[in-house]
Amino acid sequence: HLTHLDLRANKLVSLPASIGDLTNLVKLDVRWNKLSSFPEWLQRLEERGCTVFT
Numbered sequence: 001h002l003t004h005l006d007l008r009a010n011k012l013v014s015l016p017a018s019i020g021d022l023t024n025l026v027k028l029d030v031r032w033n034k035l036s037s038f039p040e041w042l043q044r045l046e047e048r049g050c051t052v053f054t
Contacts, residue, residue: 008032008053015039029053 001024007015012033019028020041028045031053038054046052 003027005029015042017041020044023048025050027051027053 002022003024004027005019005022005025006027006029008029009032012030012035014035015030015038017039019025020039025045026049028042028050029052035054042052042054
């Protein structure tokens, strides 16, 4: 099961909603990308105990 996802510095402009379905995720790092906004499901990940770095 995927627990850590590091997407730092990939020039991403959006994130796929399927990341929000990763129920075992405890760390998501999306710093240093080109995201202009963050999807609502990021908050749900945090509520489940996932640490999100933006």
